[in-house]
Amino acid sequence: MYLRISEDRTGQQAGVERQRDACLKRCQERGWSVVAVEQDNDVTARGSRKRPGFEAMLKAIVSGQAKHVVAWDLTRLQRNRRDELRLYEACKTTGTTLVLINGPELDFSTATGRLVADNLGSLARYEIELKGDRQVAAQSQAARKGLRSGGRRPFGYERDGITVREPEAEAVRAGYRAVLAGESLGAIARSWNAAGLPPDQKKYGEGHKGEPSEWTRSNVRIVLMNPRNAGRRAYRGEIVADAVWPAIVDAATYEAVKAILTNPERRTRPTSARRLLSGVALCSICGATVHAGGSARRGVATYRCSASLGHFARMAEPVEDYVSRLVVARLSRADAGELLVQKDHPDLGMLRAEQSGITERLGQLAAAFADGAVTAEQLRLGTARLRARDAEIEGTLGDAGRTDALGALVRAEDVQAAWDSLSTARRRRVVDTLMRVTIHPPGRGVRTFKPETVGIEWRTADEGDR
Numbered sequence: 001m002y003l004r005i006s007e008d009r010t011g012q013q014a015g016v017e018r019q020r021d022a023c024l025k026r027c028q029e030r031g032w033s034v035v036a037v038e039q040d041n042d043v044t045a046r047g048s049r050k051r052p053g054f055e056a057m058l059k060a061i062v063s064g065q066a067k068h069v070v071a072w073d074l075t076r077l078q079r080n081r082r083d084e085l086r087l088y089e090a091c092k093t094t095g096t097t098l099v100l101i102n103g104p105e106l107d108f109s110t111a112t113g114r115l116v117a118d119n120l121g122s123l124a125r126y127e128i129e130l131k132g133d134r135q136v137a138a139q140s141q142a143a144r145k146g147l148r149s150g151g152r153r154p155f156g157y158e159r160d161g162i163t164v165r166e167p168e169a170e171a172v173r174a175g176y177r178a179v180l181a182g183e184s185l186g187a188i189a190r191s192w193n194a195a196g197l198p199p200d201q202k203k204y205g206e207g208h209k210g211e212p213s214e215w216t217r218s219n220v221r222i223v224l225m226n227p228r229n230a231g232r233r234a235y236r237g238e239i240v241a242d243a244v245w246p247a248i249v250d251a252a253t254y255e256a257v258k259a260i261l262t263n264p265e266r267r268t269r270p271t272s273a274r275r276l277l278s279g280v281a282l283c284s285i286c287g288a289t290v291h292a293g294g295s296a297r298r299g300v301a302t303y304r305c306s307a308s309l310g311h312f313a314r315m316a317e318p319v320e321d322y323v324s325r326l327v328v329a330r331l332s333r334a335d336a337g338e339l340l341v342q343k344d345h346p347d348l349g350m351l352r353a354e355q356s357g358i359t360e361r362l363g364q365l366a367a368a369f370a371d372g373a374v375t376a377e378q379l380r381l382g383t384a385r386l387r388a389r390d391a392e393i394e395g396t397l398g399d400a401g402r403t404d405a406l407g408a409l410v411r412a413e414d415v416q417a418a419w420d421s422l423s424t425a426r427r428r429r430v431v432d433t434l435m436r437v438t439i440h441p442p443g444r445g446v447r448t449f450k451p452e453t454v455g456i457e458w459r460t461a462d463e464g465d466r
């Protein structure tokens with residue numbers, strides 16, 4: 001027996017005692033013995049989805065304990081199509097009879113009973129899907145208007161998702177600047193933690209057992225990758241509109257940081273224990289990057305070719321000193337300010353427009369393939385070409401952020417002191433922005449450093465091509 005205690009708005013609903021009596025009577029008439037009486041209180045549990053009585057009843061059906069379910073009616077179920085569907089399916093699988101005092105008797109062991117159940121079930125399923133479609137349509141429409149669709153408070157904004165929360169917004173801006181200057185996500189996480197601006201646990205993940213949550217590389221990345229910070233509304237991973245909330249950073253900064261963070265090379269290289277030129281300089285023999293390695297003599301850092309056979313290993317410090325001196329000399333020159341001017345002034349707006357055009361054409365191509373208008377081979381070629389151009393644009397957007405690495409140094413009174421005060425991560429970025437470094441083997445039995453064993457190719461306009 002399944003009973004419900006509900007608010008009697010119409011005066012027609014029976015009290016729980018009357019329900020129980022009617023159900024008991026029906027059982028006696030049929031000669032059924034009562035194995036369980038389950039009930040839910042809809043009055044106190046209003047708005048809650050928990051209905052332990054209903055769940056217990058389902059369990060009794062599925063386990064075969066109950067052969068018949070006797071209930072007053074299913075009014076409450078009609079407001080919950082999912083539960084209704086579950087009940088029909090449980091009854092159908094097990095051939096359980098559903099007897100309603102105020103309604104039909106559904107014998108699921110007969111063909112007719114199953115037909116009725118199928119129809120009721122598909123009606124329920126249809127309503128569930130319809131509701132889902134409406135929700136999706138509403139969400140997509142809201143997104144296209146640049147509106148927010150709720151959720152937890154995003155870092156940098158108030159709970160309404162629209163008002164900027166200034167201390168956090170400033171931390172976010174500093175985070176973008178730090179990425180452009182070559183800092184690691186770990187360093188940004190530490191600075192946000194030190195500033196006492198903890199992440200929302202539910203939104204950005206929980207901390208270690210019981211401890212307050214804190215910023216890590218991964219949740220800092222989630223924040224910085226979010227297009228909302230540039231005032232854009234994304235829906236299912238795509239930018240669909242300008243958002244109604246103000247941007248924290250400008251679009252060019254956001255794009256440049258996104259390009260850096262999505263660069264696959266960045267992900268595979270650990271940031272710890274890196275030296276100035278590891279992953280930046282190249283082996284002169286094979287073109288592989290060099291990495292800082294263990295040393296023949298303990299305590300002396302070396303650079304090694306990262307190819308499997310390794311073309312050389314040589315002391316790191318003389319090479320670093322040489323490169324550092326070149327950097328400081330270059331940035332101390334009177335015309336250093338020109339380095340901050342983009343050589344070919346990429347028009348970021350146009351590039352982004354081209355990118356969204358590419359996305360659209362990819363979609364059209366896929367649609368044309370589905371219609372049979374293009375062959376699989378044409379689809380493959382067309383897609384590859386569009387993707388290649390897309391990657392090229394990403395690269396250019398990334399370059400646009402590179403000048404940020406140099407700003408502080410160029411403007412410094414004392415370039416040497418400014419250089420010395422930079423973290424290794426920032427120095428690496430400066431080197432990578434200014435020059436391409438190739439390292440040659442040191443030569444047999446050579447003890448003194450020879451500048452010609454380090455190739456420098458300037459990336460700037462006046463000193464040669466990139």
Ligand SMILES: [Zn+2]
Pocket residue numbers: 283284285286287288305306307310311312
């Ligand atoms: Zn090599």
